[in-house]
Amino acid sequence: xxxxxxxxxxxxxxxxxxxxxxxxxxxxxxxxxxxxxxxxxxxxxxxxxxxxxxxxxxxxxxxxxxxxxxxxxxxxxxxxxxxxxxxxxxxxxxxxxxxxxxxxxxxxxxxxxxxxxxxxxxxxxxxxxxxxxxxxxxxxxxxxxxxxxxxxxxxxxxxxxxxxxxxxxxxxxxxxxxxxxxxxxxxxxxxx
Amino acid sequence: xxxxxxxxxxxxxxxxxxxxxxxxxxxxxxxxxxxxxxxxxxxxxxxxxxxxxxxxxxxxxxxxxxxxxxxxxxxxxxxxxxxxxxxxxxxxxxxxxxxxxxxxxxxxxxxxxxxxxxxxxxxxxxxxxxxxxxxxxxxxxxxxxxxxxxxxxxxxxxxxxxxxxxxxxxxxxxxxxxxxxxxxxxxxxxxx
Numbered sequence: 001x002x003x004x005x006x007x008x009x010x011x012x013x014x015x016x017x018x019x020x021x022x023x024x025x026x027x028x029x030x031x032x033x034x035x036x037x038x039x040x041x042x043x044x045x046x047x048x049x050x051x052x053x054x055x056x057x058x059x060x061x062x063x064x065x066x067x068x069x070x071x072x073x074x075x076x077x078x079x080x081x082x083x084x085x086x087x088x089x090x091x092x093x094x095x096x097x098x099x100x101x102x103x104x105x106x107x108x109x110x111x112x113x114x115x116x117x118x119x120x121x122x123x124x125x126x127x128x129x130x131x132x133x134x135x136x137x138x139x140x141x142x143x144x145x146x147x148x149x150x151x152x153x154x155x156x157x158x159x160x161x162x163x164x165x166x167x168x169x170x171x172x173x174x175x176x177x178x179x180x181x182x183x184x185x186x187x188x189x190x191x192x
Numbered sequence: 193x194x195x196x197x198x199x200x201x202x203x204x205x206x207x208x209x210x211x212x213x214x215x216x217x218x219x220x221x222x223x224x225x226x227x228x229x230x231x232x233x234x235x236x237x238x239x240x241x242x243x244x245x246x247x248x249x250x251x252x253x254x255x256x257x258x259x260x261x262x263x264x265x266x267x268x269x270x271x272x273x274x275x276x277x278x279x280x281x282x283x284x285x286x287x288x289x290x291x292x293x294x295x296x297x298x299x300x301x302x303x304x305x306x307x308x309x310x311x312x313x314x315x316x317x318x319x320x321x322x323x324x325x326x327x328x329x330x331x332x333x334x335x336x337x338x339x340x341x342x343x344x345x346x347x348x349x350x351x352x353x354x355x356x357x358x359x360x361x362x363x364x365x366x367x368x369x370x371x372x373x374x375x376x377x378x379x380x381x382x383x384x
Contacts, residue, residue: 060336060337061337062336062338063337063338066337068336070329070332070336082322082325083326083329083330086322086326087326092333093333119311119314122311122314122315122318123318125318126314126315126317126318126321129321129322129325130274130278131278132325133274133325133328134274134279136325136328136329137275140262140328140332140335141260141262144252144254144262144368145252145253145254145255145260146255176336
């Protein structure tokens with residue numbers, strides 16, 4: 001149940017078995033059905049979760065009611081709205097399962113306690129937040145400076161495992177184009 | 193010289209005078225002339241810097257040679273390309289002074305040493321990276337889901353001190369529109 005998380009953490013810091021036991025204690029396992037919401041826009045986000053199995057989309061609804069996907073998260077990713085989580089303000093984001101999923105979930109108060117009890121956890125989340133920030137910075141640069149064709153290819157290249165599990169509509173909501181456009185690119189690529 | 197940085201840090205963690213002295217030791221002061229580059233696209237970013245005075249733009253040149261500003265940084269902001277800094281790969285970003293500026297600069301190796309010598313510094317940069325991430329997430333959501341008019345107003349609202357120091361061309365490079373468009377919005381707002 002916690003093997004994937006253990007490996008994920010080992011990429012960033014070294015915890016011995018006892019330390020990992022203390023770290024994992026406040027987490028609880030939750031199953032999330034396809035289409036179920038972990039967070040809805042307007043709610044305050046009190047959790048952070050590690051995806052053990054499945055896939056989620058983290059998105060914002062614009063004024064026209066169009067879904068703008070900020071990121072997808074499959075196995076080995078963490079999900080939260082860090083803005084709402086830190087400031088305890090209503091979230092601008094919704095988090096919805098795209099598949100039947102399993103997550104390991106920690107509440108804000110428990111996470112704060114972990115920081116106090118285990119200073120190593122500071123390092124862990126410092127490094128992980130840096131990585132998340134790098135991913136978002138790359139997405140920002142792509143969004144500002146690349147065509148939809150280029151961004152589609154970039155997405156396939158960076159996240160091949162996630163891309164293959166998504167529909168054209170879902171990828172379109174990430175690229176900010178119509179799903180007809182994604183179908184067209186996919187067709188063009190399959191012929192080239 | 194280091195008063196502003198001291199106050200900036202105090203927002204995130206408590207350091208006593210001795211600890212602050214140890215923290216500040218590896219930093220060096222540098223003056224940067226208007227238009228001078230701290231980092232050019234393609235170089236590896238080995239530093240992180242705190243802006244003591246002045247203003248910088250952090251931008252990416254797209255395939256057409258158009259500047260896409262990822263963020264502006266004035267007093268109290270930190271500048272680096274975190275992607276290049278962490279992975280030691282060529283930067284996708286350039287960092288240029290928009291005014292005569294003064295920064296406090298720390299090299300990568302010295303920062304790593306600080307993490308080892310002062311565990312509190314882990315907490316400091318964990319919290320600061322979270323804040324930077326929140327700012328970028330807000331920018332991403334705005335870019336995906338708002339009109340240029342709305343994004344202009346949002347920018348004025350969030351960063352009034354910075355906005356008032358920028359030209360229409362600079363703001364246009366942040367919003368991803370022409371500077372004529374920014375002039376038009378500014379005129380429209382001054383008449384409303």
